[in-house]
Amino acid sequence: MAVKQISVFVENKSGGLADITKALSDANVNIRALSLSEATDFGVLRLIVDDVFAAGNALKESGHIYNITDVLAVAGEDKPGSITKIFTVLAEAGMSLEYAYAFFAKSQEKAIMIIKVADRLAAKKVLKEAGIPLVKEEEIAKL
Amino acid sequence: MAKRYYQPEIETMPVDQLKALQSDRLVKQVKHVWDNVPYYRAKMEEKGVTPDDIKGIEDLHKLPFVTKDDLREAYPYGLLAAPLKDCVRIHSTSGTTGKRVVAFYTQNDIDLWDDCCARALTAVGAGDEDVVHVSYGYGLFTGGLGLHGGAHKAGCMTIPVSSGNTDRQIQFMTDLGSTVLCCTPSYAAYLAESIEERGVKDEIKLKAGIFGAEAWTEEMRRDIENKLGIKAYDIYGLTELSGPGVSFECEEQTGMHINEDHFIAEIINPETGEVLPEGEKGELVFTSITKEAFPLLRYRTKDLCILSRKPCSCGRTHIKMRKPMGRSDDMLIIRGVNVFPSQIETVLLNEGMTPNYQIIVDRKNNTDTFDINVEMSQEMFSDNLAEVTAKEKQLVASLKAMLGIQAKVHLVAPKSITRSEGKAVRVIDKRKLYD
Ligand SMILES: [Zn+2]
Numbered sequence: 330m331a332v333k334q335i336s337v338f339v340e341n342k343s344g345g346l347a348d349i350t351k352a353l354s355d356a357n358v359n360i361r362a363l364s365l366s367e368a369t370d371f372g373v374l375r376l377i378v379d380d381v382f383a384a385g386n387a388l389k390e391s392g393h394i395y396n397i398t399d400v401l402a403v404a405g406e407d408k409p410g411s412i413t414k415i416f417t418v419l420a421e422a423g424m425s426l427e428y429a430y431a432f433f434a435k436s437q438e439k440a441i442m443i444i445k446v447a448d449r450l451a452a453k454k455v456l457k458e459a460g461i462p463l464v465k466e467e468e469i470a471k472l
Numbered sequence: 473m474a475k476r477y478y479q480p481e482i483e484t485m486p487v488d489q490l491k492a493l494q495s496d497r498l499v500k501q502v503k504h505v506w507d508n509v510p511y512y513r514a515k516m517e518e519k520g521v522t523p524d525d526i527k528g529i530e531d532l533h534k535l536p537f538v539t540k541d542d543l544r545e546a547y548p549y550g551l552l553a554a555p556l557k558d559c560v561r562i563h564s565t566s567g568t569t570g571k572r573v574v575a576f577y578t579q580n581d582i583d584l585w586d587d588c589c590a591r592a593l594t595a596v597g598a599g600d601e602d603v604v605h606v607s608y609g610y611g612l613f614t615g616g617l618g619l620h621g622g623a624h625k626a627g628c629m630t631i632p633v634s635s636g637n638t639d640r641q642i643q644f645m646t647d648l649g650s651t652v653l654c655c656t657p658s659y660a661a662y663l664a665e666s667i668e669e670r671g672v673k674d675e676i677k678l679k680a681g682i683f684g685a686e687a688w689t690e691e692m693r694r695d696i697e698n699k700l701g702i703k704a705y706d707i708y709g710l711t712e713l714s715g716p717g718v719s720f721e722c723e724e725q726t727g728m729h730i731n732e733d734h735f736i737a738e739i740i741n742p743e744t745g746e747v748l749p750e751g752e753k754g755e756l757v758f759t760s761i762t763k764e765a766f767p768l769l770r771y772r773t774k775d776l777c778i779l780s781r782k783p784c785s786c787g788r789t790h791i792k793m794r795k796p797m798g799r800s801d802d803m804l805i806i807r808g809v810n811v812f813p814s815q816i817e818t819v820l821l822n823e824g825m826t827p828n829y830q831i832i833v834d835r836k837n838n839t840d841t842f843d844i845n846v847e848m849s850q851e852m853f854s855d856n857l858a859e860v861t862a863k864e865k866q867l868v869a870s871l872k873a874m875l876g877i878q879a880k881v882h883l884v885a886p887k888s889i890t891r892s893e894g895k896a897v898r899v900i901d902k903r904k905l906y907d
Contacts, residue, residue: 338885340848340883340888368860368861370882370883371848373857393885394848394885396853428857
């Protein structure tokens with residue numbers, strides 16, 4: 330029940346990001362969520378898209394370096410404290426996050442949090458036990 | 473017990489006897505390639521030379537040169553001198569541009585190559601009570617299997633650990649008591665640092681190391697020797713000629729004895745091709761006189777070097793070559809330090825990266841600036857930024873260890889480095905604008 334995330338290498342120069350998003354939009358790929366982490370000269374752009382297969386092909390064809398990682402998508406109510414609950418549950422289980430980012434899914438009136446942990450299956454288990462709903466890949470595609 | 477020489481009668485043979493042996497073998501080798509390799513025959517005919525013109529080493533200069541371009545043109549079987557059914561192995565160079573070079577070996581070729589490596593190991597004190605830790609890569613690269621074969625012949629216990637996985641390397645070293653380490657100098661420097669970081673230097677029993685396959689400096693030697701508490705020896709070789717063991721250092725550490733019963737060395741003027749007298753600096757050229765499957769006549773290595781036949785205190789009579797002083801085509805001087813693009817390429821390959829790089833040298837406030845753009849590769853990429861920056865840091869450290877000066881590394885988009893006629897432009901030296 331993992332969600333596929335595409336991460337792309339971005340060189341820090343003007344037009345670097347536009348190159349990537351244009352390659353995706355030309356292939357009719359919709360970006361659901363996006364997060365960028367940067368070092369001095371380069372960054373890693375992480376994307377949740379509606380069609381991972383099409384996105385991968387478009388990036389390969391336009392000569393980008395990318396990889397596809399399994400991450401967890403967790404749904405929080407759109408109200409204060411819902412995100413804290415997710416972090417608390419994971420922290421109490423002794424799991425540290427490699428990174429996380431969130432986006433608001435209008436159609437569902439929910440905040441969806443993308444999280445990357447070392448042990449995805451264990452994280453899934455503790456989240457489920459805490460009653461925090463996970464979002465499936467198909468649901469992301471339909472958003 | 474460690475022996476002083478692996479093959480004493482050959483390694484200490486009087487020079488005139490050695491030259492007679494070379495002459496004899498050269499005459500046979502020339503006939504062998506003339507009879508079996510149409511490519512060589514055509515080259516010789518073009519120069520108007522036949523095997524009858526080659527009566528000994530004094531006639532060597534009459535033969536045409538062979539270059540890397542010839543090897544590429546003749547790829548894969550064009551220079552093969554033995555029937556394929558007699559060949560038992562190939563090795564290949566890490567081709568970065570154009571075609572790879574593939575070298576073939578008969579069983580006899582492997583045996584003689586192993587002997588050469590066994591001589592190198594014996595010279596650093598390895599014997600049947602030693603544990604030889606081979607951290608060169610095993611595979612198409614000649615480093616791993618070359619020293620491995622040599623260690624067997626020298627009767628050492630061999631740990632075929634290959635490269636990578638630092639924790640496992642150090643664990644074997646401490647648990648099995650490795651006494652002789654064989655790897656690239658940059659990997660030795662990296663291991664030395666890792667051992668220091670883990671604070672396990674006291675558990676390491678290493679006494680010597682054989683480090684080759686890349687250019688390294690005396691400074692790097694001293695650094696490795698101090699950090700590991702060993703003597704660090706150089707070894708030289710090219711896949712085209714067999715692999716490591718074409719020449720090796722003895723206890724004197726003042727140059728590498730060339731295994732002259734297998735290879736004839738010449739120094740030439742790289743521009744004119746004229747043979748230079750002993751002691752002069754020029755391009756190193758080798759003729760392999762015992763190779764059956766893949767013999768090379770007058771192969772131009774592009775390595776700049778000096779030969780010396782001054783008697784050596786170790787008792788070996790074979791001529792010594794100095795550590796190559798760079799390539800005949802591409803040296804840069806940055807902040808007073810000699811830098812060769814090939815060194816950067818070597819480091820990138822050793823770090824498992826694609827060697828697509830560009831050096832940019834400039835001068836600001838009277839100081840040279842030194843930047844290296846490296847194209848991002850799949851191997852180096854991760855969704856986790858910290859992992860990428862960690863690899864970048866390790867690359868910077870390995871480059872510093874190799875070059876002796878600090879470079880600024882920039883990771884750039886794939887295929888973004890300027891190419892001219894399909895070949896990447898490796899060096900942009902902006903300083904020329906001001907001179
Ligand atoms: Zn010597």
